[in-house]
Amino acid sequence: KGSDRPTVTIKIATLAPKGSAMMNVLEELRDRIRKETDNEVYFKIYPGAIQGDEKDVLTKIRLGQLHGGAFTSNGMGRIVPEVRVTDIPFLFKNYEEVAYVRSKLKDKMEKLFDEKGFAVVAWADIGFVHVFSKEPVTADNLGNLKVWVWGDDVLSMTIWKTVGVTPISLSITDVLTSLSTKLIDTAPSTPFGAVAFRWYTKFNYISEIPSTDPSSALLVSKETWEKISPESKEKIAGIAEWYHKTITTTNRKANADSLKILREAGIKVAPATEENIQFVTDMQLKTREALVGKLYSRELLEEVLGYLDEYRKMHPESDYIRIQ
Amino acid sequence: MTTLIVFVIILMALMGAPVFIVISAFAMLGFYETGIPLAAIIVDIYSNFSSQPLLYTIPLFTFAGYILAESKTSIRLVNFSMAILGWLPGGLSIVALVTCAFFTAFTGASGVTIIALGGLLYPALIKEKYPDNFSLGLLTSSGSLGLLFPPSLPIILFGVVSETSINQLFAAGLIPGVFLILLLSLYSIFIGKRSEVSQKRFHLSEVVKAANQAKWELFIPVIVVVGIYGGFFTLGEIASITVAYSLIIEVFIHKDIRIVQIPSIMKRSMILVGGILVILGAAYGLTNYMIDAEIPMVILDFMQQYITSKVVFLLTLNIFLLIVGCVLDIFSAILVTVPLILPIAASYDINPVHLGIIFLTNLEIGYSTPPVGMNLFISSFRFSKSVLSLYKATIPFLIILVIALMCITYMPQLSLWLVEHFHIK
Amino acid sequence: MICHECGKVLNDNTRICPVCNVVLLETGGFFDKLAKIEGYLLSTCLAIMVIMVLFQIFLRNFFSSGIAGGDAIVRHMLLWVGFLGAGLATRGGMHIRIDIASKILSPKGMQVARVFTDIFSVIVGSLLVYASFNFVKLEYKAADELLFMHFPIWMMESIIPIGFSIITLRFASKGIQNFLRLVKET
Ligand code: NA
Ligand code: NA
Numbered sequence: 010k011g012s013d014r015p016t017v018t019i020k021i022a023t024l025a026p027k028g029s030a031m032m033n034v035l036e037e038l039r040d041r042i043r044k045e046t047d048n049e050v051y052f053k054i055y056p057g058a059i060q061g062d063e064k065d066v067l068t069k070i071r072l073g074q075l076h077g078g079a080f081t082s083n084g085m086g087r088i089v090p091e092v093r094v095t096d097i098p099f100l101f102k103n104y105e106e107v108a109y110v111r112s113k114l115k116d117k118m119e120k121l122f123d124e125k126g127f128a129v130v131a132w133a134d135i136g137f138v139h140v141f142s143k144e145p146v147t148a149d150n151l152g153n154l155k156v157w158v159w160g161d162d163v164l165s166m167t168i169w170k171t172v173g174v175t176p177i178s179l180s181i182t183d184v185l186t187s188l189s190t191k192l193i194d195t196a197p198s199t200p201f202g203a204v205a206f207r208w209y210t211k212f213n214y215i216s217e218i219p220s221t222d223p224s225s226a227l228l229v230s231k232e233t234w235e236k237i238s239p240e241s242k243e244k245i246a247g248i249a250e251w252y253h254k255t256i257t258t259t260n261r262k263a264n265a266d267s268l269k270i271l272r273e274a275g276i277k278v279a280p281a282t283e284e285n286i287q288f289v290t291d292m293q294l295k296t297r298e299a300l301v302g303k304l305y306s307r308e309l310l311e312e313v314l315g316y317l318d319e320y321r322k323m324h325p326e327s328d329y330i331r332i333q
Numbered sequence: 334m335t336t337l338i339v340f341v342i343i344l345m346a347l348m349g350a351p352v353f354i355v356i357s358a359f360a361m362l363g364f365y366e367t368g369i370p371l372a373a374i375i376v377d378i379y380s381n382f383s384s385q386p387l388l389y390t391i392p393l394f395t396f397a398g399y400i401l402a403e404s405k406t407s408i409r410l411v412n413f414s415m416a417i418l419g420w421l422p423g424g425l426s427i428v429a430l431v432t433c434a435f436f437t438a439f440t441g442a443s444g445v446t447i448i449a450l451g452g453l454l455y456p457a458l459i460k461e462k463y464p465d466n467f468s469l470g471l472l473t474s475s476g477s478l479g480l481l482f483p484p485s486l487p488i489i490l491f492g493v494v495s496e497t498s499i500n501q502l503f504a505a506g507l508i509p510g511v512f513l514i515l516l517l518s519l520y521s522i523f524i525g526k527r528s529e530v531s532q533k534r535f536h537l538s539e540v541v542k543a544a545n546q547a548k549w550e551l552f553i554p555v556i557v558v559v560g561i562y563g564g565f566f567t568l569g570e571i572a573s574i575t576v577a578y579s580l581i582i583e584v585f586i587h588k589d590i591r592i593v594q595i596p597s598i599m600k601r602s603m604i605l606v607g608g609i610l611v612i613l614g615a616a617y618g619l620t621n622y623m624i625d626a627e628i629p630m631v632i633l634d635f636m637q638q639y640i641t642s643k644v645v646f647l648l649t650l651n652i653f654l655l656i657v658g659c660v661l662d663i664f665s666a667i668l669v670t671v672p673l674i675l676p677i678a679a680s681y682d683i684n685p686v687h688l689g690i691i692f693l694t695n696l697e698i699g700y701s702t703p704p705v706g707m708n709l710f711i712s713s714f715r716f717s718k719s720v721l722s723l724y725k726a727t728i729p730f731l732i733i734l735v736i737a738l739m740c741i742t743y744m745p746q747l748s749l750w751l752v753e754h755f756h757i758k
Numbered sequence: 759m760i761c762h763e764c765g766k767v768l769n770d771n772t773r774i775c776p777v778c779n780v781v782l783l784e785t786g787g788f789f790d791k792l793a794k795i796e797g798y799l800l801s802t803c804l805a806i807m808v809i810m811v812l813f814q815i816f817l818r819n820f821f822s823s824g825i826a827g828g829d830a831i832v833r834h835m836l837l838w839v840g841f842l843g844a845g846l847a848t849r850g851g852m853h854i855r856i857d858i859a860s861k862i863l864s865p866k867g868m869q870v871a872r873v874f875t876d877i878f879s880v881i882v883g884s885l886l887v888y889a890s891f892n893f894v895k896l897e898y899k900a901a902d903e904l905l906f907m908h909f910p911i912w913m914m915e916s917i918i919p920i921g922f923s924i925i926t927l928r929f930a931s932k933g934i935q936n937f938l939r940l941v942k943e944t
Contacts, residue, residue: 055625059624062380065376068376068380068897071899072376072896074369074373074625087902161830161902161903166905175826178827178830178905179384180380182384183385185496186386186492186499189498189501189758190500190568210758341878345875346856347856347859348859348871348874348875349858349860349875350855350878350879351855351875352855353853354853354878354882355856357882357885357886361886370892372892372893372896374889375890375893375918376893379915382840383834383914384833386833389833392836392839392843393807396804569811569832573807574815577808577812599800603800603843604846606840606843607844607845607846607847608852610840610841610843611840611841611847611925660858661856
């Protein structure tokens with residue numbers, strides 16, 4: 010050790026654009042790991058989807074061109090479908106509920122990833138996703154919407170199928186052009202994502218209540234991960250804790266900042282009426298049933314619902330987080 | 334060893350190996366050197382082909398263009414524009430410019446325009462006593478005129494590769510495209526006057542008659558433009574509608590094409606498309622390697638050291654692209670150089686839409702630039718003239734086109750005014 | 759068609775370019791049959807693209823619905839159209855090339871150059887077959903499906919190795935024919 014070249018270089022890719030809040034934290038993570046492992050482990054990061062969408066990154070990992078990636082649950086679900094169980098739309102009402110349930114599932118999920126040949130280096134939270142649209146989305150105008158879903162994502166496809174919408178599947182890298190060419194006019198996104206990917210100029214409305222808070226993780230193929238010494242792995246585990254906390258606060262702040270930008274750009278909040286909430290609750294029930302056997306087992310769903318009940322009993326005041 | 338292989342690949346390229354083979358060879362050499370499995374070259378081919386929502390408009394528009402080229406559309410369009418413009422001094426040459434532009438917008442300057450229209454227009458020009466040199470130069474340089482008009486395939490390709498809004502690019506190309514035709518028309522009028530070509534008298538009845546014959550085809554640009562900017566359809570849908578419409582008018586209304594001929598037209602147009610797409614695939618593979626090796630960043634650093642101002646950058650870009658344009662065909666040129674130049678242009682604050690128009694104008698000129706511009710050779714055979722005589726014939730046109738290029742490059746408003754004025758996204 | 763070696767305008771079935779003397783269309787029953795099949799497939803795929811898009815417009819405007827995954831089918835057809843077209847482009851000697859050598863070399867020199875570039879193309883083409891075969895193998899293991907009728911993705915992708923194989927075979931066949939002509943004439 011002590012030479013300039015790191016012993017293990019891990020090439021990872023992320024969708025987060027260079028210069029974005031999320032990418033900055035990722036770069037800080039890289040620098041801390043390099044320093045604290047005494048230059049043993051270095052993450053070479055390809056930002057801004059230049060290595061392609063998460064599906065392509067995954068292919069490149071299987072191929073050996075890349076060694077890992079900072080995935081959202083869309084990409085994670087292609088490895089371990091069960092991880093999507095906490096992405097059921099409108100299941101959680103706020104960040105605290107999500108955090109509680111996910112902390113309970115953490116070990117189980119890491120084991121599943123391990124079985125599929127991936128090490129979970131660090132978890133992260135992206136923040137709540139809202140629906141962006143040209144017109145306020147109601148039960149009546151659903152049929153006329155041209156909705157984007159990310160890749161051939163089973164979860165999103167199922168959600169829209171339950172309400173009779175045929176969505177349009179596109180790579181995340183093609184969303185901006187497709188909004189311009191009017192191939193799509195409605196898309197789910199975090200406020201941060203809408204700003205970072207420059208989608209927001211094409212929308213007029215954002216839904217008041219969030220649909221889901223996708224999980225996210227830094228995954229590295231086990232083949233590469235095993236090259237790291239046990240001492241360094243331990244140090245990285247410590248840094249991962251810091252990363253999870255930092256990225257969660259950073260992303261929440263980034264989403265709040267982005268909301269300001271959205272408001273300045275004239276994007277209005279489409280209010281969630283009682284009817285709307287009833288509608289999405291029905292949608293949630295149908296979706297989570299339809300996905301049993303497709304993405305997760307009945308037991309896993311029951312387990313998640315159990316944790317959620319547990320939390321809501323402890324916190325009877327738990328309610329939808331709404332855009333102010 | 335690597336140097337030797339690079340040398341061999343370059344030698345093979347110069348000896349006439351297919352461009353996609355050459356690009357693939359470079360990409361695979363790169364991956365091999367980095368220790369990455371060769372299959373990496375395929376990942377981005379598949380992912381882009383299967384995910385890109387605009388790419389499939391290329392076979393569709395090309396097919397539509399071939400349907401028109403195989404029918405008597407060219408005659409009807411020439412008659413119509415003759416009826417309107419024939420009274421001008423130099424009227425027929427302006428007709429040639431306009432109809433060539435129409436065809437090239439659909440067939441992407443693949444030589445189809447010169448082949449399809451040359452046989453009709455060249456004898457007509459000579460018969461009206463236009464000088465031989467002028468006629469040849471005009472048809473040769475018109476073979477790529479029209480690349481700036483929708484739904485031009487090179488514009489779509491530029492948009493796909495650079496991830497720039499196609500609608501903005503289409504709008505941005507309109508004024509520069511008209512500007513090019515205008516400058517060339519002025520020159521044509523000048524030559525027409527000097528050579529005392531016969532002028533026709535304007536007859537409204539002839540216009541009505543010609544318009545009646547050409548009305549179905551004249552509606553196609555309307556479908557394309559209204560479709561794109563009216564917001565009713567996506568570009569892919571417009572492409573399909575254009576195919577269906579062209580088939581209906583040429584098969585059932587004009588009866589120029591018999592149904593049994595359609596598979597053969599499909600095949601011929603898709604040979605052109607396949608030739609382009611396979612280069613696109615190879616370019617995606619090479620781009621994957623270059624990004625992995627962070628080559629664009631290295632070039633960017635290098636350029637920023639030596640080129641300090643936007644003006645110098647643009648001038649260098651023009652010269653570079655003129656050279657590229659006369660060596661490579663337009664599709665390969667876009668696919669290979671855009672990923673490299675885009676980040677550099679961004680660092681000089683050049684609007685990507687403006688960059689696209691600069692790119693296309695440059696490459697359009699490259700087509701007829703001696704010594705090896707593609708159009709020169711197609712014309713040479715189409716009109717049975719020596720290549721040398723074509724060099725001479727195209728020079729005045731090239732001078733005019735380069736003047737236009739300078740205006741387009743240094744007056745970004747020519748490209749951007751429509752986009753900004755109408756808030757096109 | 760145009761001879762992309764020298765630019766001469768030829769009729770569609772010319773097998774040898776009269777100017778530069780190189781093979782444009784390969785001869786032989788197998789290749790002719792292959793070209794027929796490719797032609798049929800190509801027309802079918804292109805027709806599917808057009809019809810699928812038109813049908814989606816129809817469904818959306820009259821029934822506010824559509825075919826789930828129909829857009830993905832169209833894009834996968836593009837892959838087929840591209841590779842089938844590229845295969846036929848090889849047959850007609852119509853791949854885009856840098857046109858320098860043909861303007862400098864004599865017809866004889868061109869013939870020699872053509873044999874070399876054919877050999878080079880066969881080598882690179884074989885590597886592409888190898889690379890794309892490995893890619894499809896990897897995707898076969900990943901076992902993803904299209905939304906439309908649960909069609910396996912790897913089958914859609916199989917046109918890549920098939921296409922490159924056809925292209926490489928054609929380069930090989932032409933290379934041999936060009937070489938034999940060269941030998942016979944010297
Ligand atoms: Na893409
Ligand atoms: Na050229």
